[in-house]
Amino acid sequence: MYPELFPIPVLNWPINSYGFMIMVGFLLATYLGVRRGRELGIKSDLILDIGIISMIFGIIGAKINYVLQYSEQFRPPNTPSDAFRVFDFGDGGLNALGAVILGPLPWVLWFWRARKEPPKSLWAWQNGVLLVLTLFCALLGTRALYLALHPKDYDWSIFTGWQSGFVLYGGLITAVLAGALYTKMRGESVTRVSDMSAPLIMLGLAFGRVGCFLNGCCYGAIWHGFLAVRYPANSAVFKEHLQAGKLQPGAAHSEPVIPTQLLETTVALALFFLLSWYERKKKRNAGETVLLMGIGYAVWRFIVEFLRDDPRPLWLGELTYSQTVSLGVFILCAVGYFFVRTRSAAPPAGLASEAAAPPPAQKP
Numbered sequence: 001m002y003p004e005l006f007p008i009p010v011l012n013w014p015i016n017s018y019g020f021m022i023m024v025g026f027l028l029a030t031y032l033g034v035r036r037g038r039e040l041g042i043k044s045d046l047i048l049d050i051g052i053i054s055m056i057f058g059i060i061g062a063k064i065n066y067v068l069q070y071s072e073q074f075r076p077p078n079t080p081s082d083a084f085r086v087f088d089f090g091d092g093g094l095n096a097l098g099a100v101i102l103g104p105l106p107w108v109l110w111f112w113r114a115r116k117e118p119p120k121s122l123w124a125w126q127n128g129v130l131l132v133l134t135l136f137c138a139l140l141g142t143r144a145l146y147l148a149l150h151p152k153d154y155d156w157s158i159f160t161g162w163q164s165g166f167v168l169y170g171g172l173i174t175a176v177l178a179g180a181l182y183t184k185m186r187g188e189s190v191t192r193v194s195d196m197s198a199p200l201i202m203l204g205l206a207f208g209r210v211g212c213f214l215n216g217c218c219y220g221a222i223w224h225g226f227l228a229v230r231y232p233a234n235s236a237v238f239k240e241h242l243q244a245g246k247l248q249p250g251a252a253h254s255e256p257v258i259p260t261q262l263l264e265t266t267v268a269l270a271l272f273f274l275l276s277w278y279e280r281k282k283k284r285n286a287g288e289t290v291l292l293m294g295i296g297y298a299v300w301r302f303i304v305e306f307l308r309d310d311p312r313p314l315w316l317g318e319l320t321y322s323q324t325v326s327l328g329v330f331i332l333c334a335v336g337y338f339f340v341r342t343r344s345a346a347p348p349a350g351l352a353s354e355a356a357a358p359p360p361a362q363k364p
Contacts, residue, residue: 025207058175065170102141220258228256294333
């Protein structure tokens with residue numbers, strides 16, 4: 001059961017709290033991105049494209065990461081392999097018509113968005129990327145159409161609870177990579193767009209964590225401080241506490257827990273303002289702001305994991321998956337930031353052209 005904010009009039013479709021907050025964060029970040037991009041001379045349509053592509057791939061990456069990390073939750077009793085049969089391409093469940101329907105999609109979208117740009121050479125690397133995406137979409141289409149025509153032959157429990165079950169790092173990494181690749185394909189500077197987008201990513205994260213708070217996921221450990229919160233009987237927190245024997249019989253709500261989601265919202269907003277200030281006032285070279293974002297968030301995520309109490313598998317000894325990834329992100333971003341920051345800053349374009357110009361000829 002997921003918290004419902006309100007139903008759509010007439011259609012009576014529920015608007016869930018988590019999805020609603022994600023949408024609000026995305027729209028606000030995109031709006032600010034268009035405004036800030038205009039100051040840098042970046043086209044508004046490119047910003048919109050990057051935002052949409054990053055969001056789509058971010059959701060997919062976050063869900064895939066969750067499924068892989070918590071795969072045991074999707075295995076029904078006595079049928080350990082059935083939960084994954086929808087991904088078993090080797091069972092012969094393919095329909096060639098699906099490739100015709102979904103395969104050309106990358107080419108259609110690319111030429112529609114880049115139609116006003118100079119034509120690319122046949123051997124351009126962008127065409128290679130489009131070819132790979134086309135093959136992937138064609139294979140996906142063949143499987144998707146077959147599944148749509150034979151829904152009763154497969155177990156769909158892996159998609160139960162699609163409104164929840166996302167891993168932030170999985171979504172963040174895939175979103176950044178997809179956005180960077182599309183930016184490069186459009187001929188724009190990846191580092192310039194990344195630096196502009198870094199504060200906006202933290203802004204979107206802040207709203208996403210509010211959605212987590214309303215949804216009742218990513219909760220903290222039991223705490224009796226004045227800022228602690230309790231969740232109702234139909235929440236994941238309550239069920240976890242009940243299963244662990246932490247509640248008395250007949251309890252109407254969970255034990256008080258640390259609102260780690262709101263703590264992360266506060267830190268994410270602080271990073272948004274800090275990175276925005278750094279981007280305008282302190283940056284020397286392209287790439288610094290996005291690397292600083294990686295450093296700041298990795299440090300915070302490593303710390304807040306000690307305060308959380310939702311079920312998470314452990315990796316390196318007593319570290320969680322997110323703490324392990326945070327260590328890697330911190331090391332890579334810290335090393336990259338050191339080299340980028342200490343590199344000699346490029347002179348402004350006007351000064352560079354003046355320095356390169358030959359001195360004026362002396363009159364005899």
